[in-house]
Amino acid sequence: MPETQDAVENLVASVAMETGDLVANPGADPTNGLSAVEHRRRIAQYGYNEIPEKKPSPFLNFARKFSGPTAWMLEAVIVLSLVLGNYANVYIIVALLVLNAVLGFFLEQKASKAVDALRQRLRVNARVLRDGSWLVVPARxxxxxxxxxxxxxxxVPADLQVLDGKLAVDQSSLTGESLPMEKAPSSLLFSGSVIRSGEATGLVLLTGARTYYGKTTELVQFARPRLQAEEVTARVVKWLFVIVGLSLSAAFVVALVSGMHLVDILSLALVLLASAIPVALPAMFTITLALGSVELSRRGVLVTRLNAAEDAATMDTLCTDKTGTITTNRLTVTGILPGDGWSEADVILYGALASEAANHDPIDRAFLLTAEERGAPQDRYTRRSFIPFDPATRRTEAVVEKDGTTLRVAKGAIVAIAELTGTDPARLREQSGGWAEKGYRTLAVAAGAGDDPLSIVGIVAMQDLPRPDARHLVGELQKLGISVKMLTGDALPIAQETARQVGLAGTITGAEEFEKVKEADPARASALIEESAGFARVYPEDKYAIVRSLQAQGHIVGMTGDGINDAPSLRQAEVGIAVASATDVAKGAASVVLTGEGLENIVDLVLVGRMMHQRILTWIFNKVVKTFQVVVFVVVAFLLTGQFVISVFGVVLLLFVIDFVTLSLSTDNVRGSKHPDSWEITGLVRSSLVMGVLVVIESLLILNVGRGPFGLAATTSGLQSFAFAILFYFGIMTVFVVRERGHFWDSAPSIPLLLVSLADMGIVAVLLTMGVPGLVPIPPAATLTVIAMAAFFSFGINDTIKYLMLKRWW
Incomplete structure (x- = not known):
């Protein structure tokens, strides 16, 4: 991938020249290094060799809890209460507002500590020349x-220029290229890459945020995913406000016609605003996501941004890196073509004899592992000499001896070995059967006895093979309705062959073609991203642009990766997934980190996320039904009777005994969807309104029983307690109706949800019988009547209508 290499080297060189950090830099002394005094001066000038991390202020985070749609509605109720002189309500709602802020803040801080733990960076040391002596110092x-x-x-601890020596460098975590790059004097080395073989002296050009590594990390700082929880809360609040607004408008018109006082309407507005506030929704989000994150951690998935697991439920596109993510990031022998008179065993044996384990070279390692697996008798040979790989000769050579017979062996590029043996390279390429066209790395092996000329033993194809679970993973994700796209820095043939092996059907587009289309027709470029199964030879900024383009088209995007080059797109994606072998920067940028090898846990992430989504959806469904019930019920009852059938205290108490108690839905038994979920709030509200109309009619029927047989119409306080019982018991029972998309008996609720609900119903029954300030006692028979009638309507009528409605609309 020379074009990728040249582009990156030009980037580093241009930045270095801008800052005056090239070899000509005064004071760069290859013999003695920097003095201690000069080092201190340069630390003051350039800073330490590290990437500064930006952490938000916890005080600012806590202050933000008092902003947003939910907080604003609570604050509006506080203002109205002050205007009306209802100071007791002010104290209660202020306490509710603070409780909500404290709960959300501490849960988020707990999640933040998990993020910090995952972002701990390894302390890397470096050998540096100072005052003429070689020292080991922290890389920073x-x-x-x-x-x-x-x-x-x-x-590599910083961006360097090689002064002397030869190296093979693995830059896959930076550029996405799976094959090592050869480095000679004057070549550039990039911070974060790994030395595979060789030894060299280098001059530090760039450090910290100005390195190629650092520039990529800076891009991560600008990447921001959309926050689904915030959007959903805002949309739910909007619909609840519409319900309240329409109801108040109707009440206001009737009040003007009938000559009621404006103060009465303000009191009604106070009651309705308090009832509509989804005060527990942020806490429901946080608790559900926290519990889901704990479940995922048991399965080897660490969530570092709390809402990422829920975002996985709505994820419909997964962009996956190839090297180290779909593939093993390790070369493997995948094809052997013996020469005339030779066998496959000979090819592997002689290739292994021409390899050196201590060099950690990927090609040497592939030969040695294959020889070990096949039981090649390497131990019968004694090595006399070994010549490591040289970019000039493009081969390795060794002289070995067995039973007094000397044997010369060599392996390397087809052209180099053809020249060594006097063979036509075109014929060797033809014999390779199109391996090169598939993106395989092809090498030739040669051998000769003593001083005899070497002859071709055979040709070997190598490939960075897909992980064993990659094809299965792709299939499982596609069954779950998720489109998988592969993004890689490797060449187009390699990408196409990998896509074929893992079952990615569709076109793999080269970066050059994509750039041409993007310049000529940006709209067509967006369509090309949508249509393609993957992209080859892409740079980090390309991955980032692809993720953003998909998001602009309405997709919820996941991105897997392991390298520094993946960090910007990992941060930008709603679900950034760092694999177990990922670099620290990739893990820090990701919202999900896999702790086990392979990618099978991504399926766990999606399924658990979808179960979490169903729990939150149930809470919202119930909240909208209950809000419609309270608002319309209170307004209609007010217009019919001229009385407030429930007080502001009763509404606030409902928030505690229903909204916060139903937080136990976060533990409920649910089934995940087989398709990506969506926050289709309009459809949810439509279904909720149908349920709400039913519950309002039924509530008015029960209220009429309280006004008639129980004679509660005589006192407003008694009627308010009876209405409170109606709203409470209907609210609790509606939870058990809406938690199951089928009939309520199709699945059992979780034990915590069932026990908390029964305990809540018992406590409220006692309060209604004994009475508390703001809630006068009513006869136990009245309470039992409400429970019986609410149960009949909820489980006998509403559940059937819900089942038929959701079957048709959802």
Whole structure:
């Protein structure tokens, strides 16, 4: 992938020149390094070699809890209460507002601590030349102009220029390229890449946020996903406000015609506003997501942004990185073509003899592992000499001995081995059967006895194979209605072959074609992203743009990855998923981190997320039904009787005994959807209104029983207690109706939900019998009548209508 390499090197070189950090930098001394004094001066000038992390103020986070639709509605009720002089209501609602803020803040802080734990970075040390002596210092102390020594197995601690030595460098976490890049003097090395073989001295050019690694991390800072919970809360509040607004408008018109006082309407507005506030919705979101996150952690999935698990329920597109995510990020022998008179065993044996395990070279390792798996008799040979890979010769050579016979072996690029053996390279390529066209890495192996000329032993194809579970994962996600797209920095043939092996049907588009279409017709480029099964030779900014384009088209996007180059798109996606082998920056940018190898836990993430979605959806469904019931019931009763059938205290008490008690829905037994969920609030409200109309009619019938046989019409306070009982018991029973999309008996509620609801019903029955300030006692027979009639209407009539309605509309 030379174009990718050149583009990145040009980027680093241009930044380095802008800051004056090239080799010509005064004070860069390859013999003695920087002095201690000069090092301190450069620390002051450039800062430490680290990426600063931006953390929001906890005080600001807490203050934000008093802003937003829910908080504003509560604050409006407080103002109205002050105007009307209802100071007791002010105290109650202020306490409710503070309780909601404190609960949300502490749950989010707890989740934030989990994020911080996952973002702990490994302390990397570096060998640096200072005052003529080689020292081992923390990598954060490096400055431009430092001379460092790097060798096989090291992380590159900053952007460097090679002064002497030769290296093979793994840059897959930066550029997405799966094959190591060869580095010679004057080449650039990038912070975060890994030295696979060789040893060299380098000059530090760029550190901290100015490195290629740092520039990518800065892009992460600007990436922000949409927050579904905030959008849903705002839309629910909007619909509840519409319900209250329409009801108040009707009451206001009637009041003007009948000559009622404006103060009476304000009192009614206070009651209705208090009833409509979904004060427990943010807490329901937080608790459900927190419990779901605990469940996911048991399955090897760590959620680092609390709402990401719920976003996984609505995710309809998954953009996945190839190297290290779909594939193993390890070269494997996938094809062997022996030469005339040779066998496959000979090809592997001689290729392994021409390899060195200590170099950690991916090609050497592939030969050695294959030889070990096949039982090749390497131990029968004694090595006399070994020449490691050289970019100039593009091959490795070794001299081995067995039973007194000397054997020369070599392996390398087809052209290099053809030249060594005097063979026509075109013929070798033809024999390889199109491996190169499929993106396989093809090499030739040669051998010869003593001083005899070497001859071709065979040709080997290597590939970064897909993980064993990759094809299964893709199939499972597609069954769940999720479109999977592969994004990779590798060449188009490699991407196409990988897509074929894992079952990604559709076109794999090259980055060059995508760029041409984007420049000529941006609208067509968006359609191309939608249609393609993946993209090859993409840069980090391309991945980021693809995710944003999909989001602009209304998709909820997931993104998997493991490298620094994936970090911006991981942060931008609603569901950023870092695999177990991911770099620290990728894990920090992601909202989900897998702790086990492979990708099978993504299916767990989606299924658990969809169950969490159903629980939240049930709470909202119930809240809209209950709000419609309270608002319309109170307005109609007020217009019919001229009385407020429930007090502001009764409405606020309902918030506690229903809204907060139904938080136990976060533990309910539910079934996840087989398709991506959506927050289709309009359809939800439509269904809720039908249920609400039924409940209002039924509530008025029960209220009439209280006014007649029980004679409660004589006192407003007694009627208000009876109306409170109606609204409470209908509210609790409606929970058990709407929690199941089929009939209520199709699934059993969770034990916590059942026990809390029964306890709540018992406590309220005692309060209604004994009485408390603001709620006068009523006869136990009246309470039992409400319970019996509410149960009959809820489970005998409403459940059947709900089943038929949802079967048709949802």
């Amino acid at each position: 102390d490096l400055v431009p102009g430092d001379i460092v020594r790097i060798r096989a197995g090291d992380f």
